[in-house]
Amino acid sequence: MPTTTWDIELKDLWGGYNNTKILKGINGSLPAGKISVILGGSGCGKSTLLRHILGLNRPMEGSIHIGGHDFFAVDSKQFRKIRRRMGVLFQDGALLGSLTLGENVGLPLAEHTKLPQETIRKIVLHKLGLVGLADYIDYYPNELSGGMRKRAGLARAIVMDPQILLCDEPTSGLDPINAAEMDQLLLSMKEHFPAMSIVVVSHDLESLYNIADNVLVINQGQAAYCGNLEGLKSSEETYLKQLLGRQPNSVKQPTIDLGADVQAELSKWLEK
Structure with missing residues (x-):
């Protein structure tokens, strides 16, 4: 069984659904006793990674090591024991x-x-x-x-x-005061359970700055960064600067001529 501190190590992890690969060779460490935030744009693979850490999806290639043990290589009894020591906070509470x-x-x-x-x-x-x-x-x-x-x-x-606490968008749907309270609760969890590995999937940059010790940034299924928060904030990598600066992608908007006849028909119906 894993040791009393359960670091989570991602080793060349490929995963997805059916034959579609969402995670593409992710390497990174989510250390015990820390709050690790998984950050990235919508559809980048954050939730898919969470499902793999939970054991709900088996890697296509690579491995996930928990406390030094290959999670998907242990026998079924040990696998169940490890999963029982994982706690999950779902987006909506799921009560x-x-x-x-x-x-x-x-x-x-x-x-x-x-x-x-x-x-x-x-x-x-x-x-x-x-x-x-x-x-x-x-x-x-x-x-x-x-x-x-x-x-x-x-x-x-x-x-x-639990040895591992996994939180899926804990501040989503909350007003600023309640979001700040959730941040404080997660920080208090780190104090109450100093050996716990806390992993938070989030889009919330304010929360990131409040709680993160460690950050894994995913971009198009790959690890764009894995390390401490200060290293992320000082990075000069283009995507990371765009993400933290909330800078939009340039969107090309081709002009499509509606046509005078269509516009006239629409106007006719709007005036009725």
């Missing part, structure tokens, strides 16, 4: 509407352990306390705000004290 907040957060414990309900509730209350929601343990998801549901999703992700 079940028919369950209370406490039942949602305690679901992994109910599914994977034989702990008594009283013990599970104590653990859940502790984890909800870490995200400021202990008073809402018996509320239902539809009785909470979007920001609160996302914080509850974080509590569920850490309820089994």
Whole structure:
């Protein structure tokens, strides 16, 4: 089994869906005890990489090493043990509407352990306390705000004290205040769980500057940068400067003549 600190090493990783390759030879390290942000444009392969780290997709080529062990080469029992030590915060929190907040957060414990309900509730209350929601343990998801549901999703992700915490766009859909609170919660997770590998997929540059120790930038399925935040900010590479500067690509807009007859027909209908 992997050691107590689970660095994630990507070694010439190729992956995708069916015969389509999305990830193209990615090399990089996501170190334990740090917050690593996976950054890149829409469709670049960030979510696909997350699915591979989670073990939902098998690499086409290359490997993912967790704690020094090839994740996809271990036997099935070890594979399941590793996956059980991963917590996931989904974009929308992914709470079940028919369950209370406490039942949602305690679901992994109910599914994977034989702990008594009283013990599970104590653990859940502790984890909800870490995200400021202990008073809402018996509320239902539809009785909470979007920001609160996302914080509850974080509590569920850490309820089994995972070695790896994977967060998919944790600040998406949040107003600036709630987004800042989520950043602070992720920083507090690093303090509470100093050996945890925290991996955040994000488009949010403000959040990047607030939380990132380590950054992996993906561009068209390849690793454009992997290293610390300061190195990224000082890079002179064109794509990285464009990404951090929020500079648009030049878009060619060919002029298409609508034609007087079409314009006249449209105007006729608009005037009715």
